[in-house]
Amino acid sequence: MAANGAPLLELRGVSKRFGAVQALTDVDFAAEAGKVTALVGDNGAGKSTLIKTIAGINQMDEGEYRFDGQPVQVNSPQSATGLGIATVYQDLALCDNLDVVANLYLGREELSGSRTLNETSMEQEATRVLKRLAVRLPSVRIQVASLSGGQRQSVAIARSMLGEPKVVLLDEPTAALGVAQTAQVIELIRTLREHGLAVVVISHNLADVFQVADTIVVLRLGRQVGILDAKQTETDEVVAAITGAKAGDEPQSMEVTDQ
Amino acid sequence: MTVSDLDPRLVAEQPGLAGAWASFRRRLRQGELGTLPVIVGIAVIWLIFWVANDRFLTPANLTNLFLQLVATGTIAIGVVLVLLLAEIDLSVGAVSGVTAAVMAVLNVKEGWPGWLAILAGLAAGALIGALQGFWVTRFRIPAFVVTLAGFLAWTGALLLVLGETGTVNLTDSTITGLTGTFFVPLDAWLLAVVVIAAYAGAKLWERRKRTAAGLPVPPMQQLAIRLVVIAVAMLVTAAVLAADRGLPLAVVLFIAVVVLVDLLIKRTRFGRHVLAVGGNAEAARRAGIQVDNVRLVVFTLASTLAAAGGIMAASRLFAVNQSSGAADTTLNAIAAAVIGGTSLFGGRGSAYSALLGGLVIISIQNGMNLLGVASSTRFIVTGLVLLLAATVDALSRRGRQAHGRA
Numbered sequence: 001m002a003a004n005g006a007p008l009l010e011l012r013g014v015s016k017r018f019g020a021v022q023a024l025t026d027v028d029f030a031a032e033a034g035k036v037t038a039l040v041g042d043n044g045a046g047k048s049t050l051i052k053t054i055a056g057i058n059q060m061d062e063g064e065y066r067f068d069g070q071p072v073q074v075n076s077p078q079s080a081t082g083l084g085i086a087t088v089y090q091d092l093a094l095c096d097n098l099d100v101v102a103n104l105y106l107g108r109e110e111l112s113g114s115r116t117l118n119e120t121s122m123e124q125e126a127t128r129v130l131k132r133l134a135v136r137l138p139s140v141r142i143q144v145a146s147l148s149g150g151q152r153q154s155v156a157i158a159r160s161m162l163g164e165p166k167v168v169l170l171d172e173p174t175a176a177l178g179v180a181q182t183a184q185v186i187e188l189i190r191t192l193r194e195h196g197l198a199v200v201v202i203s204h205n206l207a208d209v210f211q212v213a214d215t216i217v218v219l220r221l222g223r224q225v226g227i228l229d230a231k232q233t234e235t236d237e238v239v240a241a242i243t244g245a246k247a248g249d250e251p252q253s254m255e256v257t258d259q
Numbered sequence: 260m261t262v263s264d265l266d267p268r269l270v271a272e273q274p275g276l277a278g279a280w281a282s283f284r285r286r287l288r289q290g291e292l293g294t295l296p297v298i299v300g301i302a303v304i305w306l307i308f309w310v311a312n313d314r315f316l317t318p319a320n321l322t323n324l325f326l327q328l329v330a331t332g333t334i335a336i337g338v339v340l341v342l343l344l345a346e347i348d349l350s351v352g353a354v355s356g357v358t359a360a361v362m363a364v365l366n367v368k369e370g371w372p373g374w375l376a377i378l379a380g381l382a383a384g385a386l387i388g389a390l391q392g393f394w395v396t397r398f399r400i401p402a403f404v405v406t407l408a409g410f411l412a413w414t415g416a417l418l419l420v421l422g423e424t425g426t427v428n429l430t431d432s433t434i435t436g437l438t439g440t441f442f443v444p445l446d447a448w449l450l451a452v453v454v455i456a457a458y459a460g461a462k463l464w465e466r467r468k469r470t471a472a473g474l475p476v477p478p479m480q481q482l483a484i485r486l487v488v489i490a491v492a493m494l495v496t497a498a499v500l501a502a503d504r505g506l507p508l509a510v511v512l513f514i515a516v517v518v519l520v521d522l523l524i525k526r527t528r529f530g531r532h533v534l535a536v537g538g539n540a541e542a543a544r545r546a547g548i549q550v551d552n553v554r555l556v557v558f559t560l561a562s563t564l565a566a567a568g569g570i571m572a573a574s575r576l577f578a579v580n581q582s583s584g585a586a587d588t589t590l591n592a593i594a595a596a597v598i599g600g601t602s603l604f605g606g607r608g609s610a611y612s613a614l615l616g617g618l619v620i621i622s623i624q625n626g627m628n629l630l631g632v633a634s635s636t637r638f639i640v641t642g643l644v645l646l647l648a649a650t651v652d653a654l655s656r657r658g659r660q661a662h663g664r665a
Contacts, residue, residue, distance in 0.1 A: 089545075093539070093541065093542040093545045093546070094539065094542055095534070095535045095538035095539045095542050095543070095606070096538055096539065096606075097534060097537070097538035097539075097605075097606035097607055098531075098534060098535060098538060098606075102531060102534075102535075106531075106535055106542070106543070106546040106548070107543070107546030107547040107548050108546075108547070109528045109531055111528060115527065116522075116526040116527055117526055117527065117528060117531060120468050120469055120472045120474065121472075123472075123474055124472050124473070124474065127474070145659065
């Protein structure tokens with residue numbers, strides 16, 4: 001919570017149109033520090049559009065962006081990063097041919113006095129961050145190519161942590177991961193929460209969402225149709241909100257009705 | 260490992276020399292071949308030629324071989340940089356020819372002092388590279404096409420610069436001295452010892468820094484073995500060269516450029532960005548790296564190094580003529596980089612592959628000339644060796660993928 005009681009990250013009344021498509025309509029969204037907020041919805045519900053709006057890649061047509069209780073202008077990825085919002089995209093954007101340390105510091109390499117890379121300090125700091133996040137790797141000097149999917153996801157998340165962000169947006173962090181690797185990533189998300197970050201997770205996998213989320217925000221056809229407390233919600237209710245059926249309903253009839 | 264408790268399923272390096280040896284063997288099995296195939300290749304080639312003609316391994320011939328290596332090898336260093344980006348530069352031979360011609364004409368016809376003419380040749384190379392790099396990055400045309408156009412255009416420019424006579428003979432002592440200067444035995448030995456000491460010092464200092472920072476260090480014996488191998492290689496080379504005319508200045512310059520470019524790739528921010536762009540250009544862009552600037556600088560460096568190679572070739576030949584930097588110069592340089600172990604797929608390779616791959620190419624040429632083999636056979640054999648090297652690259656890449664190391 002920010003000092004004045006407002007959530008750390010808050011969007012109000014967001015609308016976004018791409019040509020003929022109304023991608024988002026009057027969406028409210030909030031993420032609190034020390035909490036995991038899951039963003040769920042069917043394909044085309046507007047999850048990615050909303051995340052891209054938060055990350056500064058898309059600009060909203062209408063709506064208000066508040067950070068730490070203050071209205072802010074976020075019109076580029078840089079301004080989002082500047083606020084302390086880090087994004088980990090689904091395609092992890094790692095260089096397979098470089099080792100873990102090099103990937104963590106890609107684009108922000110530390111130099112020593114002689115204008116050469118300060119490998120010692122980067123390796124020390126990388127080791128520290130990975131340890132803090134309890135990420136298990138055979139070596140920080142191993143090529144990213146030889147890591148498992150879960151380890152790669154962990155490296156991508158650890159990289160976003162080097163900028164000391166306040167909010168982390170994770171786009172489908174457990175997609176295409178096996179059971180053990182998913183557990184590893186879920187554990188990492190819990191660690192992020194314990195460190196007081198506001199974590200936003202987009203996911204298709206409701207089982208994963210219920211394992212880790214505090215709040216579940218449901219989008220359907222570009223509208224926000226529910227903010228649910230994960231502790232007091234059944235999977236059925238979330239599915240119902242996602243599909244638009246009422247909880248407990250029989251599966252929707254396939255009959256074609258007259259308009 | 261200090262990162263965390265080890266997951267038993269992960270293969271971590273065991274401490275000590277045995278662990279280092281085990282992980283070396285594991286990397287080999289998984290397709291991380293490094294420089295091993297090319298070193299074995301050089302040994303086999305030298306053995307074959309030595310059996311066929313015992314003059315091959317004499318100090319006089321080896322000195323010639325090293326001098327022949329300098330031009331191709333220097334051009335190949337630039338090719339390595341371009342290949343690291345997963346790009347290609349087909350113009351390096353033509354650029355080496357035209358820039359050498361610029362130097363020769365400025366020196367001989369315009370009366371510029373040798374050193375200034377050399378600098379002008381290098382500057383012409385840089386300018387050409389910047390132009391080609393600009394075209395590749397600004398208009399998004401594949402480097403293959405831009406440098407193919409460059410190859411044709413600079414070949415024409417060579418004829419234009421040389422003018423009607425078609426040949427410019429070089430007599431300037433600075434220019435011919437590049438390849439005609441030899442360090443007498445004592446200097447050669449001294450240089451070898453200084454380099455070995457500098458290498459050992461740098462490695463020990465780095466080790467101390469890592470120990471002080473609480474980071475893991477490789478076993479001392481591993482460092483000792485590596486030092487002994489390098490020291491023996493350097494001392495044997497010094498001894499062989501000292502037995503003939505001495506240590507050639509050109510070879511010293513070439514090795515110095517190899518070492519400098521290797522440090523540029525491995526130890527600087529720019530080099531890290533080159534590897535990142537070659538490995539995953541999109542990831543590099545998202546990490547805030549100015550991908551186009553990196554490409555532009557690499558093409559500039561490649562053409563500058565091509566110019567340096569052309570100047571070395573001119574110095575050795577005492578002339579620049581219409582066939583300077585002709586077609587097989589480019590192909591030899593690219594072949595040298597690939598044979599030396601720089602991947603065609605980008606992101607993997609080292610400046611040393613220019614040295615090692617160059618040695619393979621030049622050894623084949625030199626040995627076959629010594630045996631009086633027709634150039635037809637020489638071209639075919641060189642082509643087959645290149646194909647073999649590219650196959651090793653492709654297969655080891657597949658091996659890496661199978662073992663999750665691609």
